[in-house]
Amino acid sequence: MTGEEQGRSPAPRPAPSGRAILAPEPSRVVIKAVNWLGDLVMSLPAMRAVRRAFASAHLAVLVRKELAGFFEGADWLDEVLPYSPGSGLAGFGARRRIIAELRLRGYDLAVVMPNSFESAFWVAAAGITRRAGYIADLRGPMLTHRAAPPADALDGHQVHYWLAMVRETLGIQGDPNDFAIRPAPARVERMAAWLAERRKRPGAPLVALAPAAAYGPAKEWPAGRFAALVDLLESEFGAEAVLVGAPSERARCEQVAGMSRAGAIVAAGETDVAELVAVLSLARAFAGNDSGAMHIAGALGTPTVAIFGSTNPNRTGPLGPRTRVIWHRLECSPCLARTCRFGHYNCLVQVQPDEVIESLRALGAFA
Secondary structure, three states: OOOOEEEOOOOOOOOOOOOOOOOOOEEEEEEEEEOOOHHHHHHHHHHHHHHHHHOOOEEEEEEEEEHHHHHHHOOOOOOOEEEOOHHHHHHHHHHHHHHHHHHHOOOOEEEEOOHHHHHHHHHOOOOOOEEEEEOOOHHHHHHHHEOOOOHHHHOOOOOHHHHHHHHHHHHHOOOOOOOOOOHHHHHHHHHHHHHHHHOOOOOOOOOEOOOOOOOOOOHHOOOHHHHHHHHHHHHHHHHHHOOOHHHHHHHHHHHHHHHHHOOOOOOOOOOOOHHHHHHHHOOOOOEEEEOHHEEEEHOOOEEEEEEEEEOOOOHHOOOOOEEEEEEOOOOOOOOOOOOOOOOOOOOHOOOOOOHHHHHHHHHOOOO
């Protein structure tokens, strides 16, 4: 079966009655952010709900260093605290520094987005008096405001998972449509110049493609299909492609560019997260696998076509008003596996480049 769904933002769900915002209201709040780029996008509505609930508080976010650029355009934050956890003895020292830094800054509320024991331990060891998060990984005693994920957090789109957490633990109601991302202007200017130096057809529409996915091959549309898409974009719309991704994904992007007749700019490995956001904001359209880049493009409002394989778009599909999902839902879908247990990857192989072109056309990407 072929599934092609017009992207729509999740509908708001009501907060439970009879709950109160914290009293006394906190003056210094830190959010421990999640650890994957796509999850950052999907947890944005919950983080922004915390901002609105405590509008006068100093709000900081503690986030992995490699993801910190995601927040460069977030004018609703007061502070971004990047960290590198390290490993071995160096990691032990790094964790002690994280705890000491949190203690020094005097936060009186921590909102813990990840479910890990470690993230709850850090804020408890730092002496933060109020600590909110889901009960998971044996960390319940370290949280002062805790809840198990309710049924509505486990069904439907992942955005509701984090919204339910702040609702159940702090009484905060959020808006699942509050996910808009703003690129940092300085990064947009820099990446516009970077692209201009590499473009073969400066006046042509620019389309960003994400040919790789961190999770594994069961989320990756074949490289040959992406190469064919590059050529179709050129022949149908006169468009030029830029291939985005992490440094570890550069080889696959170079493979796609080399297989195509039209060629493509390879940005994978050349950009940090803030620059990736900027590139996607400059693109006329986006197409790619279920990936962090897909989530960013959708949230930016860039016309976005997402190709799904082993994962479930009803759970982790792109947010945004101009998104479309292509999902060939087989009897074994969604398997949520990294590799195909049958070895055929038919949920991806059966998707044709023409389907992506028609989806982009339907979104009005080149109107």
